[in-house]
Amino acid sequence: MVRTLIATVLLILLGYGLIEAWPLIQGPALSIQSPTNQASFPGGIVTVRGTASRIAMLTLDGATVIHDVDGTFSSVLTFPRGASILTFVATDRFGRRLTATRSIFVP
Numbered sequence: 001m002v003r004t005l006i007a008t009v010l011l012i013l014l015g016y017g018l019i020e021a022w023p024l025i026q027g028p029a030l031s032i033q034s035p036t037n038q039a040s041f042p043g044g045i046v047t048v049r050g051t052a053s054r055i056a057m058l059t060l061d062g063a064t065v066i067h068d069v070d071g072t073f074s075s076v077l078t079f080p081r082g083a084s085i086l087t088f089v090a091t092d093r094f095g096r097r098l099t100a101t102r103s104i105f106v107p
Helices: 002-026
Strands: 029-034 045-053 057-060 072-078 082-091 097-106
Touching: 029 082, 029 097, 045 082
Parallel strands: none
Antiparallel strands: 029 045, 045 072, 057 082, 082 097
């Protein structure tokens, strides 16, 4: 009876630990709402917007992007004529990285 009780308590604690640790196990997440891939922007003004979760740092082409506590970020950037590739890198506190790229064109 005591062994069964101890085993049950240990299984409950193990399950709870896995549920609480799951976000750390998953790693960073990144969702870019704007710009869409291969979009055209007359005038060169681009609104970069998205959400990142479970991150310690977010960069766009090597420059740090400021994000809110809930992980949302937004910025208005100006690009010269021609094609540009935007590279987003989300890094969590364990050094795991997630990269997303977007290609844009300014006529």
